Amino acid sequence: MDQKLITLDLDGTTLNANNQLSEHTISTIQKVSNAGNIVSIVTGRPYRMAEDIYDQLQLKTPMANFNGALTHIPHQKWAGEYRRSINKAVVYDLLKNKDKFHIKLLAVENKESYLADHPAPAFFDFFPQQLESDQILTEKSLKTNPTSITILVEPKYENIVKNQLLHYYGEFIEIGVWGGPNSVLEIVSKGIQKAKAVAYIAKFYNIDRKDIIAFGDEHNDAEMLDFVGNGVAMKNATPTIKSIANDITEYSNHEDGVAKYLDQYFKL
Structure with missing residues (x-):
């Protein structure tokens, strides 16, 4: 299987209803990473509200915050870091x-x-x-x-x-x-959307669009799910997001929907 880029929205997607990561989710994402795939958080959250989650997942990959207005690798200087600001x-x-x-x-x-x-x-x-x-x-x-x-x-x-x-x-x-x-x-610079951050990360790792799996549940995930080869809407996603997606998880975010989908996809 080709190396995959997996991009994760947080709220309503990777996090459960208590805004936390379950043990199952942490363990599955670490297995997927250890198998040589790239897992990236792509969230509307600011960095201050995503850093702990990034660290719990033990990621070393780029993360996109503010819906893609900031793309960076936490805890290190990365030449590819970029930020789009508002006057x-x-x-x-x-x-x-x-x-x-x-x-x-x-x-x-x-x-x-x-x-x-x-x-x-x-x-x-x-x-x-x-x-x-x-x-x-x-x-x-x-x-x-x-x-x-x-x-x-x-x-x-x-x-x-x-x-x-x-x-x-x-x-x-x-x-x-x-x-x-x-x-x-929530206001960001003109033209900012999650899909652009995903495209940027994919280019950095030389990963083809068809090899990107993206998970999301809300309107700010629409362009991202539409852009990637396999856009996956959560069972709890809005009807619009489900209509854009290539696939829908069998379980909601509160039932480890992302982890169970990845377990099956990668036959873990």
């Missing part, structure tokens, strides 16, 4: 117009840094609920162009705000909307 002038503009855009929380991130206009509310544990003084987002504290901007808005304004942002900044940005109970808009 900080967009953030300055959003800071001035928080009321106009109904912004409840405005956060910006890079690989190693996180800034927010205030601590996150208790119900929103994706972001720090306590900030150091140097993590408060102001025009002065934001010194470099960020890799991602995340905005928490009131649910009833989600679509209005998304359309307003595209109207003002559409030539510079892409906007993703999170599923789930919170209305969150």
